[in-house]
Amino acid sequence: MPSTPRSNGGPGSFWLVCADMIRYTLRRVGWTILVLWAIVSLTFVATFLSPIDPARSYAGLRASKQVIAEVRRQFGLNEPRWVQYGRYIERLLHGNLGHSYATGQSVFGAVLGRLPYTAELAIAAMLVQITLGLPLGVAAALYRGRPLDRGILSVSLLGVVTPTFVLGYLLLYVFAFKLAWFPLGGTSSFAALVLPAVTLGVGGAAWYTRMLRSTVLNIVGEDYVRTARSRGLPERLVIWRHVLRNAIGPLITMIGIDLGVFLGGVLVVEKVFDWPGIGEQAWNAISFNDVPMVMGTVLVAAFFITILNLAADLVNAVIDPRVRYSGTAGGA
């Protein structure tokens, strides 16, 4: 009979989990900062590789030599590279991403201004992706080989091979132009959100479906699922507690990255549907060779992806003990 008192050994004592999570979080955040620095530096290097003379672009094509020289001096473009780099980092830390060649406004301000629209689209598209992809993927795996599985696989394949702009135009043509169920673009109403969200979401949903199917199939063949069944647990419980819980990891990582990509502005969809988001702005900037705007957008996008990747990893660390214990030695 046990004489020593012990705790009830719950799902991993809360405080222990906290301690490990903090350790893991600090490590991950540290690396993330490093990654962000590398991204920022690479972007800096890229701007220098540009054959476009920023001073000339800013001053305008017909500016005289003196004006250009003045612009150069004003922007400190004559300084040595590493000084410019230092200034660049400093400005970034203050949230200054430079100024657009075309409009002269602050890139940061411009991007921030459009962010809410892109965020709206991003969240809507992500909802579509998850609500479509998750159940279909799991269903396909659980009914492997049967008609349902084959059907889901075929449809998802179609979703994967259809480029977003093709799908966008198709939906626009059929549902907005011909059937007039939805507006032809813009952000006039909630209905205007539907088509772009669906366009963006369907492709991703197709990917999620296939990926989840593959993951679930792998897990269902694992030994611990067999052990759970050998304990006489009902199939529903086995699926829920053992299969899905283990399948969710890779999905969370994908969701994180996708959300990051969406928040960076998905050019093509925004352009097709006239959605005034970050992506559309970047598109225009590209046509005008507005390097600061393009670079600024890229930076913002990379930033979001990195941050959301971090968030996804943290969520995974909560779910999967092997992630947060990486490095710690085992028991006796």
Added chain:
Amino acid sequence: MALLTVCELRTAFSTGSKLLPVVRGVSFDLERGETLGLVGESGCGKSVTALSIVRLLPPSGKIMSGSVIYDGVELTSASKRALRQVRGRHVAMVFQDSMTSLNPLLTVGRQIAEGIEFHRGSTRKAALARAGDLLEEVGVPEPGRRLRQYPHQLSGGLRQRVAIAAAIGSDPELLIADEPTTALDVTTQAQLLDLLKREQAEREMATILITHDLGVIARMSDRVCVMYAGRIVEQGNVDEVLKDSGHPYTEGLLRSVPRLDAAVVGRLPSLPGAPPTPGALGQGCAFAPRCSERIGRCDADPALEPVGDDGHTAACWMRGASRAGAR
């Protein structure tokens, strides 16, 4: 009435277009509280037999024919529901690889408690308390701390103890242990076997012990079935079979085990050749190609015939009652 009666069990795997017979007519009985050893080389079908009993075969495996009667219930044709009532509660399993047999995302305590929660209807808290008791019973030090740990944090020996604790948690009448100690070092192996023996005695649990190690069989079992190429080639009390075996295969296995008390003379004898793959089985005794005592009659499949007393049977034309006739 025997606790478990397996009769002419045949299981096959389908790979692509082929149907490969892996278990080709296995029959044995198991009484309450008895330990039966199922011994044979890799690939002889012993694990598949065990999985077939509780119908835990992978999707490509199918029970082709035969019957498995547990406590009066026919398991091969039982509904999923009936099967789930038997699994875990009455028949529990312990698998070879404890690392992959435990869910890496759940604590050890949770996994032990799972079965108790479900079969006894206990609350989570009560089940976890019981899990702690079980861990102590199976000899895990600091059970309270261990309950909250995850499988990858434990050593192989500890994990296997956890697996055993989880299995016996619902007080099953039959424990099927599939190579429970094969992946462990000899010392841990000995400890674990002692644990199993103790648990079995205390709980009056019948056990099917699957292994390729004759030493384990000798130590643990009351009776033994020797399997080869999907069939049982010899069956009987452990002492009988090991002392006075009725089948050349068993003899060969015994001879190839090095002995401390014998002088070291030349090479360790081994059986020539290798067991046939399931797809390459022909008519006649499956062991015949490797057998030093084969005769013409071996082209026909020998049935299990009595050899000594006490239900000791062997499937060989050279042994058993036909012996007199062959001479």
Added chain:
Amino acid sequence: MDGPWRVAAHKGRDYAAVSTTVALDDLVGPNGERDRGYWAEAWFELRHDWTAMVGLALVVALVLLAVLAPELAPHNPTFQFFQGLTPDGSPLRPGSHSFPLGTDGLGRDELSRLLYGARVSLSVGVLANLLAAGLGIFFGGIAGMSRSWLQSVIMRAVDVVISFPVLLLAIALLSVTHPSVTTITVIIGVSFGAYLSRLVFTQVVSLRERDFVTAARTVGTRTPWILFRHVIPHVVPSVIVYSTLGVATAIQLEAALSYVGIGIQPPNPSWGNMISDGQAYLSSDPWLVILPGVSIMIAMFGFSLLGDGLRDALDPTLERRTRLILAGVR
């Protein structure tokens, strides 16, 4: 028990490194009997998978079209024909003798443009993924076998590359360099290479713990040799699968880049910029958008089917599981 032993001659040394059977041969039963061999077996399974064969057929057809484009194209794809436009300046409908698939808004032959577009798409797709596979195996393998600091450095560099969404990375780089097939290929190749590095890395890290690696080390085999001779062969199948699927993605990516205007520059045809040019005629001559759009989809479809089929043939987990059970390994 006699197991199949293989003696591997160690390059440059005069002793033989004995290794236990490379784990791939686990598929073989312990009696030493070999079935066809891993690759032959995989080909056998692929051959019997009809969807994979459809994919293979499509891929082969596309490759042939792309390679033979100069021979097959009736005209120069960039030449604007005076007779390629109707009197009021619209493109010609398909079906005429000299312009089988019609012309585009500038009087250029659509069929020729499609064929040369295939050339572009396939070049970029296949070459980028070959590059990615090479980079992935190289960096992923080295990172997987290395000690902590080298491993961290490589994998963090990989993380940095992955953090840029490929489209935006391409845009960023292409706005500062001159876009061409080469630059696009390199950019996509490096980007995909980062993903493949991750994949290879994860696999190598777990393979590193296997017995055959320990065995090789025990006889003094050097790590690079272990990596390339023993470990990489296990990684190759999944690299093949993901590279094939990657061709589909690369084709879409190149099309998107050309569509946006920073990929293949006019007048050179790419399916992407053909769609972009054709947008204006969507209501009157929709096939200018449909033809290249469908071409993209067919190409992606073919490579996806093939990739899926390869995945099933090279790593049929359920099949392998069965074989392993039969061989008594499990």
